[in-house]
Amino acid sequence: MDLLLDGLANAATPTNLFFAALGVLLGTAVGVLPGIGPAMSIALLLPITYSVGPDSAIIMFAGIYYGGMYGGSTTSILLNTPGESSSVVTAIEGNKMAKAGRAAQALATAAIGSFVAGTIGTVLLVLLAPTVADVVVKLGAPSYFAIMVLALLAVTTVLGSSKLRGFIALFLGLTIGLVGTTTGQARLTGGQPLLADGIDIVVVAVAIFAIGEALWVAAHLRRKPLEIIPVGQPWMSRADWKRSWAPWLRGTAFGFPFGALPAGGAEVPTFLSYITERKLSKHPEEFGKGAIEGVAGPEAANNASAAGTLVPLLAIGLPTTATAAIILVAFQSYGIQPGPQLFENSGPLVWTLLASLFIANTLLLVLNLPMAPLWAKLLQIPRPYLYAGILFFASLGAYSVNFQAFDLGLLLVFGLLGLAMRRFGIPVLPLIVGVILGPRLEEQLTTALDISGGDVSTLWGEPVAIVVYVVIALILGAVVLGALRKDPETPSVDDRPMARTGAGTSDRGE
Amino acid sequence: MTTTHHEPAAEARTAGPRLVDKAQYGLAAFLVVVGAYVLVDAVGLEDGFADQPVQPYAFPYVVGAVLVLLGVLLAVATARGDRPEAEEGEDVDLSGGSDWRTVAMLAGVFLLNVLLIDLLGWAITGALLFAGAAYVLGSRTPVRDLAIGAALSVGTWYGFYVGLGIPIPAGILDGVL
Numbered sequence: 001m002d003l004l005l006d007g008l009a010n011a012a013t014p015t016n017l018f019f020a021a022l023g024v025l026l027g028t029a030v031g032v033l034p035g036i037g038p039a040m041s042i043a044l045l046l047p048i049t050y051s052v053g054p055d056s057a058i059i060m061f062a063g064i065y066y067g068g069m070y071g072g073s074t075t076s077i078l079l080n081t082p083g084e085s086s087s088v089v090t091a092i093e094g095n096k097m098a099k100a101g102r103a104a105q106a107l108a109t110a111a112i113g114s115f116v117a118g119t120i121g122t123v124l125l126v127l128l129a130p131t132v133a134d135v136v137v138k139l140g141a142p143s144y145f146a147i148m149v150l151a152l153l154a155v156t157t158v159l160g161s162s163k164l165r166g167f168i169a170l171f172l173g174l175t176i177g178l179v180g181t182t183t184g185q186a187r188l189t190g191g192q193p194l195l196a197d198g199i200d201i202v203v204v205a206v207a208i209f210a211i212g213e214a215l216w217v218a219a220h221l222r223r224k225p226l227e228i229i230p231v232g233q234p235w236m237s238r239a240d241w242k243r244s245w246a247p248w249l250r251g252t253a254f255g256f257p258f259g260a261l262p263a264g265g266a267e268v269p270t271f272l273s274y275i276t277e278r279k280l281s282k283h284p285e286e287f288g289k290g291a292i293e294g295v296a297g298p299e300a301a302n303n304a305s306a307a308g309t310l311v312p313l314l315a316i317g318l319p320t321t322a323t324a325a326i327i328l329v330a331f332q333s334y335g336i337q338p339g340p341q342l343f344e345n346s347g348p349l350v351w352t353l354l355a356s357l358f359i360a361n362t363l364l365l366v367l368n369l370p371m372a373p374l375w376a377k378l379l380q381i382p383r384p385y386l387y388a389g390i391l392f393f394a395s396l397g398a399y400s401v402n403f404q405a406f407d408l409g410l411l412l413v414f415g416l417l418g419l420a421m422r423r424f425g426i427p428v429l430p431l432i433v434g435v436i437l438g439p440r441l442e443e444q445l446t447t448a449l450d451i452s453g454g455d456v457s458t459l460w461g462e463p464v465a466i467v468v469y470v471v472i473a474l475i476l477g478a479v480v481l482g483a484l485r486k487d488p489e490t491p492s493v494d495d496r497p498m499a500r501t502g503a504g505t506s507d508r509g510e
Numbered sequence: 511m512t513t514t515h516h517e518p519a520a521e522a523r524t525a526g527p528r529l530v531d532k533a534q535y536g537l538a539a540f541l542v543v544v545g546a547y548v549l550v551d552a553v554g555l556e557d558g559f560a561d562q563p564v565q566p567y568a569f570p571y572v573v574g575a576v577l578v579l580l581g582v583l584l585a586v587a588t589a590r591g592d593r594p595e596a597e598e599g600e601d602v603d604l605s606g607g608s609d610w611r612t613v614a615m616l617a618g619v620f621l622l623n624v625l626l627i628d629l630l631g632w633a634i635t636g637a638l639l640f641a642g643a644a645y646v647l648g649s650r651t652p653v654r655d656l657a658i659g660a661a662l663s664v665g666t667w668y669g670f671y672v673g674l675g676i677p678i679p680a681g682i683l684d685g686v687l
Contacts, residue, residue: 384649385649392663
């Protein structure tokens, strides 16, 4: 607790509060823009934080993180086309509420619910992360190796409809991670000295998220403009509060544990929260027509799961969502190496970060509720300018790191890969996580075999490793069984529960 | 939105393997080529030091081989009628066809930026990138677009130089900015 108060003291200087506010505003502004999710917001804004000191960068980053997340929910409520899978459920009831003239209440319950869930989630994070780190720090390289294999497998197989496409993404990511000279010899550099240090993950992420998205939108630009619902000052009546508080808490309870699992992500908990609220509601007839519980619960679940993903990220160094992967990159650039040694090695910085999360979360509520009408105006930005702007700022970010035209070339190449991935339905997350974890997987394997003198049996010489391998075997078994059970004549095109609910509700609505 | 993307799925089920996404063979071929390149590159690597337990070529062999395998599996799945589930988004309308001409032009504008940035500098190529991309995407006010682009590129140049202390090379405008 003292440590957290110290962190709070570090974070709450006037300069840092300014950076926090700036981060919240920038993050929200970018996050509200259609086509830009939280991961892309952070990736695009990352270069700006590089030039300020570590404390200021961290608190500004916390602001960007929460701002970007909140911006996404505004978009899905006011436009009925959620940009990322975690907002799908919010859009179901949120957009119906907005159409019924209750946009202000939908935005208010989303914002306050996010605040409640974010605060509780961060408290749980503060309590849990050091404990998990204490346990994990005792593990040896073999266990790490096993846990990383599990994480790679989990992000590849648990989410997404096509396992084959998940593995394609994963191994493309691992290939990108091979580039460079970490092993002492140049691998896959094609003799290009600029590739000797490997490919910068920021360049890969910005290219796949931003350039890929811009090119994909260019191929399918909506010719008729979307209907945007005007909104006034967000507020809630006493009845809205009464109907919102329990869903907020239940959503938090769903979101945090799912976020903390290695195969985290907000899809499952937001969906579970939605079904629960529909079952428990005293107004079940309102579901499908704009029930406030259907916005309050999933939005809280979404934010709590975002806090939950920080547990494996900080304590083990494992990114489990695209946003977490970008956060990992950000931390490394601030000199924080997430992992079990984190709390010992860079204690003050981590506690500053955790304190910053509280501050950013509060500032978000204070700044964004009054500014909602302004954010709604951002949705009307002409699409040519929006996507031209995304290309512009993506290029600026990639160029400003090394001033190399070569990096811009890489940006284009991986942007085209991102376009192809969208065209062929290849998920982005396994690729990004593969790029990050691939080199570390090799490193842990080397360390493990180094210690054992080349004896391979060391890999299953620790109890934790054995347990993890059993889990891996179970997952692989389930994947193989699932593949065999399918009728070969009708390969699964869609077995995601999320997509079905999305389709079901939009069918009902239109 | 979702209704339109479910139709191909339904088609694939009823029409069976005859409806094939031929472009997906291209992706499968790409995977095989990349995998093969990784393998060839790995063959060229030499043994590391005697005390290096994981040889530099160990991981590339595995990754390359699996990529080739995935490419083959994708080709088989494609032949059996597997179709991709293209990604949706706020500004994505999947009900129409794909406009690859716009994509090619947009990529061209971006490539121009890559080629010219060393010579002309960010302040100029950034403005051209913005105006060019806006034009390709349907904006028909080139003068205004160029003005906005120039304001953005010069503004960010000064913002990075003065505000963040990051000196972006000025290129041809060295001394002017």
